[in-house]
Amino acid sequence: MPPVTEADAGYRAGIAALAQGTPDAALPLLQAAERAGEGGGFAALNLGLALMQLGRLSQAEAALTRAAAALPDHPEPYFRLGTIAGVRGEAGRAEALFLAALDRAPHHVTALAALAALAEAAGHLAQAADLVARARAADPEEPELELAAARLALLRGEAEAAAAGAAAVLAQRPAHPAAAKLYAEALLARLDPTAALAVVAARAAEDPFAAGWALAAARLHAAAGQPAAALAEWQAAALLAPEQPEVLALLGLALDEAGRRAEAEPLLRAAITARPTDLDLRNRLATMLWRNGRSAAMLEVLDQAMVEFGPQPTLMMNRALALNAVGRQAEALESADAAVPAGGVLALVNRIAVLPYHPERGHALALRDCGRAIAAKLGPAAPAVHRPREAGRRLRVGLLSGGLGRHPVGWLTVAGLEALPAAEFSLHAFALKPREDMLAARFRACCAGWHEMQHRSDAEIAAAIAAERIDILIDLGGYGESGRLFVLQHRPAPVQIKWVGAQFSTTGLGCVDWMLTDRWETPAGFEHLYSERLLRLPDGYVCYAPPAYAPPVTLLPALAGQGAAKGVRFGCFNNLAKVTPAVLTAWARILAALPEATLELRTPVLSEASAREGLLARMATAGLPAERVTLLGGVPHQALLAAYGGIDIALDPFPYTGGLTVCEALWMGVPVVSLAGDSFAGRHALSHLSNIGLPDWVATTPEAYVAQAVARARDLPALAAVRAGLRARVAASPLVDAPRFGRGLAAALRRAWSECCAMG
Template identity: 65%
Template sequence: MSALAYHAGLEALRAGRTEAALGPLTAALDDPVQGAWARLNLGLALHALGRLAEAEPHLRAAMTALPEQAEPAFRLGTISGLRGETADALALFRIALARDPRHVPAHAALAGLVDDPVEARALLTAARRIDAEEPELVLAVARLDLAEGQAEAAAMGAAMVLAASPGHAAAARLFAEAGIAAWGAEVALAEIGASAEAEPFAAGWPLAAACVHEADGRPGAALAELRTAQLLAPASPEILAALAHALADAGLTTEAEVTLRAAITARPADLDLRNRLATVLWKANRLSAMLDILAAAIADFGPHPTLLQNQALAFNTIGEQEAALAAADASLVGGGVAALVNRMAVLPYHPVAGTAANLRAAAEAISAALPPVARVATRHRPRGGRLRLGLLSGGLGQHPVGWLTLAGLEALPEREFELTAYSLKPRADPLAARFRARCARWREVGALEDAAIAAQIAEDGIDILIELGGYGEGGRPFVLQHRPAPVQVKWVGAQFSTLGLDGCDWMLTDRWETPPGFEPHYTERLLRLPDGYVCYLPPPYAPPVAASPALDHGAVTFGCFNNLAKLTVPVLAAWARILTALPKARLVLRTHSLSEPETRARTGARLAAGGLPMARVALEGGMPHRDLMAAYGGIDIALDPFPYTGGLTVCEALWMGVPVLARAGDSFCARHALSHLSNVGLADWAVADAEEYVTQAIVRARDLPALAALRAGMRERVAASPLTDAPRFARGLAAALRWAWEEGAR
């Protein structure tokens, strides 16, 4: 019976029904004659389905049982290569060639991994003696030609493959890359256009055109060409994959997800597709689905640093800080600078490890790991006169950076300060329009490398470069290392600690964020503003302050509209004690990630395990900003999380009449709330420890008349405070920047 099962499995494989072959092949594993071959074919089938973790033990067993067969070693080598285990992959490919010197794919794979180009070319030459027409070998030689500067030869090699197989995606991409290097983008497009006229139904030509457009910074044209290619070759896994990536780049999340899932089905062993799907789900705030994708990918591809880094971000955003830091630490093995930055991004949220001292150590580890870069020759103009400020950010619009900086920048006197924006992300909203109006020049630089951005900043003669992105998503702090401006300053935008970079001279701050004695936590010099370190711009659509809801309910409603990353175990423990002491009080949590049912259920379970009475806790998803502001009408007291306190959320709550109870720590992000509360005369709402946090919440919640009175005058209080006084803030900012310019770089 097992022999019959084996042959049934083979028939299924021959018919292209790979999934259907698994059962019969598994049933044949114990066959005394065909068992080893069944194991090999089962491993190959699982490999083809992208189930690499399941394939590996079968392939290893087949490698032992079939010592003359090259295929098990070759497939195990491909798995090692996908996992980034280069040394293992090299060894396995060499074993495959020792078993079968005519194994052409092993020749090509080994040539792609060896460091020595002479050895690589010798391997390819030997393989082509065996099969001169094999397209993958022709492409491998072309890639080697391109790497050695023979761009025209590389383009001709890719064209040969495309002529024989017009839908060959890898050949199309290589032709585009080599064509640009050999002739330039326009000539390459003309060559592609002529070929497309001769073969109008060949999908490879629009794919090649898409690659040229993408390399030339025209993503819209690239996406249009990819759609054409996919229509011409709907079954091409390579074209489907390219279209999926382009849709994700364009922010077409729904279509990107559908296309990515189809591409993964067609190419289950493609790690990049799995990882890209995870990031698309991240942008859609579907964190539980993202974690499922990453867990499956890690099971198949092993602990690949990129997968672990995204897993760390997902765990952190869902509020599971211990798992996040563990994943970030695991990604340090082979992860390089990207892994150190990833760890820096999750560390501030950790309730124990997220201290100012640890954050400085993590930042300095990033700096130490950076390769040296050439510094731009900057022009040092005479002191005095109009200063040219550069703003480097992806948040110059309706973004926390915008809400906390625009009003102050607009109020800077134009006769003293000329502004140039270096935008890392295109934005089209009312705040972006106001940024554009205030800036003398606007540069979209997101697609450029750090060195090119730095060169543009230097060419514009910027005196003071202000970095507004940090180690947050989309930030480009390493531009500072090229020293494009004489004076360089960190302000807002993932401003949770020191950057640790010798290219950053100053940190804009205030006396609450960094009181005297906090200097050892920062590698930058501290440039303290006279009031708070930001100037809040209330949205014009914010509704009037609503009456205190506690007057109707007879008990307070607490609220927290921060993201789940800030909800640590100590925070939940404090909230549980507060709600236990106030049996009629309620708590409302609202954030975008709670819109996903799986994340909502997961969060509810975590809160319940932390002791919160879930019958009195509402978990609400995100909403448009206008509606979010109105939702504060149902909140009496905002409970700020810790150690990473609220920033913009504190300002918004106060503007909507809601006092904020906060706990201050020692890191920059642990003192945001303290700064904003102090700036509006409510410093007594920021406490030093969890015990006082609980006590104050209970005491203040029991005094409903005092709460109502505070609420009634809150907007006037905030409007009259330095927190929203743009002219006052601008005077302080102007003096501080002038001081930094006169003092110069360190």
């Protein structure tokens, strides 16, 4: 660096501010210095560093490019540009820039370390090890290099060496989250969680003020399925190292999982402020907002990240989910499609998750083709595990799900599973999310075995299932948020079945032998749309468990307490992902034909102002009058059910129709007008309405859907009669007849097992 002169006073002040850790103060000083020609190319270089620290990567890139032009022989501009490329996921460009830095300084330690990380990510472990060794020769005291070497040791299967390396890093940097994580992983490679926790406890006793041991213990408690103990360790780590952004982020995520959302979000946002170039933190915040139903806020986080980090696959995938959730289905699929070339199998899973909501492309053939693409990317499944195959013996049935509690999966399966004859079947839960509620208690009561699997890998979950000698494994998660469908690729059970839980289409996977269904979801002739064999139940494919706290059915609102009839109030309580432009257009036509009618939309995302504004804009495009539509956010479940007391007719969306929402509306006395499609998701309502004897409420074209809604609304006496008897009709139907459903499910499972036995 050239000597600083009196003429470089502004540049000097900017450097001082940067050295003091105040890049926001350094920024205007360095900008002015560069404009004045102070500091030569070093003003642009340090301006780039300040902008990077503030997370303004696009501006930093421009400044560093100017620095590289002004300082062609200096390695630092190239290294920093490579860092930005790496953060953006541009591995090839990052490698070229790091190599350019090494051309100018062959012993540039951080460039060597960065190249090692790229090699490790690409699976080139020998190359990574060579680069780490070169870097350590240049700087043998750097803990990050020791950690890199330890991580490579674990990847080579050298768990003891990895643990020793991670422990050495923690001895120098006691609150290093990555070192603590690696230490926990290395212990788990050799020990069970209980033994590993004992090792960490001994370490902590020697140095009780080192946050790293609390961090490692938190990881181990999480792996053991002990979320409360893990949270306590995250809290202890945050008290010991309150200045560590990553520790704050981990505590925030743990608080979120514990349902303490108000405490969680500020911690994650503070971590992002401290480390604005950490893309992973942005994605973690986005994921937390998603889980909490704040999709509009999630979209804002992702859009801001896109400006600085570019169209990285993880951002594009998360953005697809957020766009879909706020009702922008076409844009969601575009974002999902854009992630596919570089995003691998996870991008294809993301695509199939948003595809069924698309108003034109969400049909069964497209979903089948997407499932096949996932299967092709995964490759063949493992060979099926061997089990004694006596056709008539008692069977061990595994349930793989994150929804074994108050969740759509719970409401639609628990009663039927309870009704399975215990003499013929024993149930074993492999729970992917801890739940403590009344439905979770029912699941626990009917299961002979319970295994918390939340923090286990697919292979570990499969091994646990195989160890329990499961004969029939039922997946209840699919390609949904907490699904772990790829566990089935390991073939831990001889018979593997897909049932409720993101059951919107075929999975496309050869490892899924059967799809539990019914004659309405998949009538004869639909077989070519599924990779699974269709295991049709005698009635509907679900058994609804109405909540005991559901309020009584009210009188028809259009007639109740009125001297004369008033306008019908339509309602839709589905999420906005299902409310497509075609749906809004159909609703506009219905309201146009019924000048006194109104519409109520209720879903959690409508609590967010930007989501409401976006929906109002789409309504205006469709011709749906805003003054006749009420937009309401989420409420507790009992209040949601009570809200049906103000609805005369429910309007089901399409092409992804309602499932649990249809069951709830019917139980609350509100009939549902629906439009059947050809996908599994497009026929949920048809199944439920047919199962209670009301198939004539289902249309087959948008025109018939509109005509159906208008005709039903104009016949208030008939509508009142339907409402008065609807709960009794549902109560007497197979939809809620658990003993009947249990017999049908038992016969279906026995058939699947018998055919497996016959195949040898």
